[in-house]
Amino acid sequence: MGIILSTRNVTKRFGGLIAVNSFEIDVKENSISSVIGPNGAGKTTFFNCITGFYEPTEGEIIFDGDKHVEGLRPDQVTLKGISRTYQNIRLFSSMTAIENILVGQHRHLKTHWVEAIYKSKRFVKEEEDALQEAIRLLNFVGLKGLGDQLARNLPYGAQRRLEIARALASKPKLLLLDEPTAGMNPNESLELMHFIRKLRDEVGITILLIEHDMKVVMGISEEIWVMDFGQKIAEGTPLEIQRNPRVIEAYLGSGAASGLNLEQGE
């Protein structure tokens, strides 16, 4: 299996604060892997560096073999094939679910706006295909029949799924999920976990998660990187991470390592 994303020495400073400190990961193609760490460890900042929301102060981010994505604008990163969801759901709330997915397909729609005015055959065909694709994605994430609802009127779990559908609409090679189970009850989390696995198996994309729910992380990740104060403090399989004293310390404070472990996985 090849490496789809590797970060080299990625560092992000905000004035004197080092949010991400030469963080290095290698994400295997077609894998599910996670970045975990306590609140404020710098996980989302790291995601923002990958997706172009921030420009890393130092370091390289190499995607899909040889493409450098550090310093690109978010739209350019998306064009390279990286898509993401957000920790606090950020849907286009006054647009319908279908329209949200259609916006996600932006990268693959080619017709010029002039063609939209005189409704060229190409435009009509493209719009029809895009609509069919959007409905397919909607059904895939289990939201059949909710397509004409405004995004803000959907239940919480459905909004999470819609955000994933919108991210999938750009047909990415790598999907970054920022705390997909935040705010969900254990049942919903479990359901989403199965869905993420189905996503990887059926769509065949690579998935990188930020996640707090240890049950989810340990249950589906093949590889885990642990971040604390912007630095990588551990990496390995779920089993290895659970037994790593530095990880336990980071989560529960010093001295906790002796008595406890994080064994909550399946």
Place this chain on the structure above:
Amino acid sequence: MKKSITTKEIIQKALVAGVIALSMSIIGFIALLGERELVKGWFSLGHVFLIAAPLAIAYVTVENMTHENNAKTLGVGFAIGAIASVPLILLAYIAVAVDIRQFLSNVSPALIELLTFGKDATTGSIYLLLLFGATGVFAALLNILPARVRHPLVIALAWMIGVATFSEILLGRLRSLLSRDLIKTIFAGKTLNPAFAVGVFLVALLITILWDAIGGSVKEKVAAFNPVQKKTMSAGKSLVVMVVILFLPLILGSYLSEVANNVGLYILMGLGLNIVVGFAGLLDLGYVAFFAIGAYVMGVLTSQGALGLDAGFNFWTALPISVIVATLFGIILGIPVLGMRGDYLAIVTLGFGEIIRVIAVSDLFKEIFGGAQGILQIPKPNFFGTELVQPGQLYYVILGGVLLALFIATRLRDSRLGRQWMALREDEDVAEAMGMNLVNTKLMAFATGAAFSGLSGAIFASKLTSIFPHSFNLIISINVLALIIVGGVGSIPGVFIGSLILVGLPELLREFAEYRMLIYGTLLIAMMLFKPEGFLPDQRRKRELKAEAELDGVEG
């Protein structure tokens, strides 16, 4: 939650109503409206607005209280009305006793006469108290009455007041069509005859009762039509609408066509600003700039006065150039504000609007734009040798512009670009992360908006034949923004309704024009409180449902 009402609450609500009526009186609004008599010898528009506050407040109060028995409910209505008259009665007494015009210059004899019905203070006060009390009882009655009685009653009253309000315009249109005797039975001077007013009331009442009785079954029948019948029906509807729009100037006559033209120019601007503010969410307060640019380009190119270029341009050849120049300026002024959002964008665009006006008025460009004297002798549009002088002729030029803008705005809204704009409005960062180029998306919005506004301005210049810098002030930007908010932000039909309400009505009611800003303010506050989504909010398309239905159709 309904609850029983205490005496204290009654007095509070009544005094609120009273103070509203009092303030409308002392600013001179009521007296001005009092000049527009509605039904000869009965009442004027001033009376209608005088009792509006107690009517509304009594209605809402009674609606929210527990209903024990009719007598008590009607009593509460009467109490609210009667107490609401107290501030006005005090005003009448004070005005009779001392000369308060020194510090309340609008408390005119006309106002006092209206408040006291031309009687002395005591008799007049009793009349006023009874009128307000009756208003309160009427409001309570509306609550008690079953819907089948209330609905026709309200509709019929609205028709009577509506017809009476516009009786002068009606008279102008009917004078040439009807015989002198018929005119005399309908109108008394410029106002309605009481008998005719009652007639309007009764006819509207009867029709509404009939429609309430059979309307439901008619609608059911229409709903049960097969697809072919439905198609014929909708085609028939559009045909009627088209014919009405096409022959509107003939129906309206010269004065109303002029009003329609002004409404049309605002619709054009509204459609443009609706793209910038409504679709893309970019709050632009300097929108008048592009209107001015369109007008000045038209002026400079076609004027036959001293300032004209005299390069052989006529209206039709100058029109596209005006639009293109306005569009270019839309892009040029868009570039510096690309990185700005919200309040900052609003302030900077506000500045741009002023800069354009200041340039037009400045001495520096006096040779080109004429400074404060403006540009004169701009020819009217010429259509195959006919100069379009009449408002009824210019109507078609504006109609053409509106239809073109409507077509483009609708098509763009339903395209990828439209979705880009809306995504931009909803969340700029995420929109960018979807892979769209924000610079292009924003500039396209500014450019399209500026193009519509430039078109409107070019027609405006030719219609007026002269333009002055002071015609292009901030108020126009505010008007266009207000009409979008009233109609419904992001809603294309809303632009039409908003223009009719905010531009059409004030032109039909001169009294309103004088208090235009006051009414705008009140209307906007009321809209924000009670109907923040506007009169005709944007309806998202039901695309999944439609696609599924089409699929079923193919399979079936």
